[in-house]
Amino acid sequence: MTLDFRQAAQLLRERDGFLILTHHRPDGDTIGCAVALCRALRRLGKTAYVLPNPDATALFDPYWGDVLAPADFQPDTVVSTDIASESLFPSNAEAYKGKVELCLDHHPSNTGFARYNCVEADKAACGELIYQVITQWFPVDRETALPLYLAVSTDTGCFVYSNTTPHTHQVAAALMETGIDYAAVNKRHFRTKSYTRLRLESRMIETMDLHHSGQTAIAAISLQDMADFNATERDVEDIAAVVGQLEGVLTAVTIRELKPGECKLSVRTGDHLDASKVCALLGGGGHAAAAGCSVLGSVAQAKSAILTAIETIQNQGKSKQ
């Protein structure tokens, strides 16, 4: 059953014994939403906890506070924030499949897996929806505003991505007015890079191949690169953005060698080329502007394969003209 945010706020008012779920490989939006909602429910006088997320990185350590559920907590009402489908549950939430009472989300692809689903797909961040729910009860305080600011800022790259809307900025303004240290959040999430990350980016830039008069860029991170800098998964998060920012590049490919003889490819394109068609030629898929695929082979073989795929789709486009 579908609810709007007012109905969701009313439903939460009527229940108690809350456990809030976040998605696997959690980001600032799912964590910020869960923490903020938990604190607001407690302010309503409810018992509320967030299920610990085994995938959470140290980047989000400052935000959890005292919301994490003890191992023996038995919830009456399970709520999910920023989770599009049950396949995205973290490993320790298997037992809650089919048992979510209320799903609060902003993904257009949401499967409607809960008993009640409140999905606002026009919101850049799920945090905007949680803000609307909470302000049905009372104005946000600092304790809820900080994790909501984390949610809204991280899902928009600090208001730079094209998903950002006037509503995103209005919510940010209201959150900031509570007196939170938003500058610290911005510094931590948008103005800080590890030395390892910076060296990996440098290696990518220096070894990048440019084709088609500079309109196609193919960069790679090999297992050797990872070893050279003692890099971990944290250091390569969202690293495809590095090639995507290159001026004049219309097609940006980032290759990661996952193990010897296997590479994962991320392809980002402008309007001129359908990335999902390019990746489909190599058994992958995705969206028109961003897609992915795997290639069994070396980095050099992956580069060659994706370049051929790009040119095949480009030539198909031309033959139609």
Next chain:
Amino acid sequence: MTLDFRQAAQLLRERDGFLILTHHRPDGDTIGCAVALCRALRRLGKTAYVLPNPDATALFDPYWGDVLAPADFQPDTVVSTDIASESLFPSNAEAYKGKVELCLDHHPSNTGFARYNCVEADKAACGELIYQVITQWFPVDRETALPLYLAVSTDTGCFVYSNTTPHTHQVAAALMETGIDYAAVNKRHFRTKSYTRLRLESRMIETMDLHHSGQTAIAAISLQDMADFNATERDVEDIAAVVGQLEGVLTAVTIRELKPGECKLSVRTGDHLDASKVCALLGGGGHAAAAGCSVLGSVAQAKSAILTAIETIQNQGKSKQ
């Protein structure tokens, strides 16, 4: 004489024949403010132009439209936007020194050089002030909202710098609601880097020296680096930010070799160290968090000199404890 934004709006209503000045080495704030104010004054029925700025780079080409003053334009009322003092006038505005009727600005250091001065130092961008002035007359339209969005976003690094306030976000939301293509502005100014710039950044990272257990980073761009990548001044703009983002670094130094035997140094520090004291030892100055100086010598000599200066000030701090 000091005016608030309502009085400034009233003054502008009473005058005509406007020429609007921008500051030398113009940025998005001064250009966006001048273009927006010019369009709004024309909407009021006034004759208004912006003085062409000889330092303006191609980055801002999309924003000028039809506002540039013809060479023979004789203004009745000269207005300046985002200019803190007459020393910041561009070279072709010398004749207007002592003749500015209204100065609209947000710099705390504003010298009050105009007949009427409207300075709001709590605003992150002068664009926020111009928005307040224009909305005294009518709601902003798309034509004024786009340059104002440029102003507000560029002066805050797209809402990430610590100068950003709730008001900044409120103004951004109102501007975006007019239907402007803010995503294109964000892409152009915050998500695009030239290949040359990326290669310069990579070279800096790879040749950077770390001291004091990684808390001090000293990076340099030599004349050879500039030549290797055919780099221009545009490619090194704000390049000191590269070192400043390094995780764990408290003192970030960026050295630029300006000519053989002469280096310019930029020093950024946290609360633990006064950058202006460090730079004063080498004949420079600035603020506690960001200062600069010059060293007559090679890049290696400049590195050695600034490291000694940092350690001298650090040891003075310790001896006081």
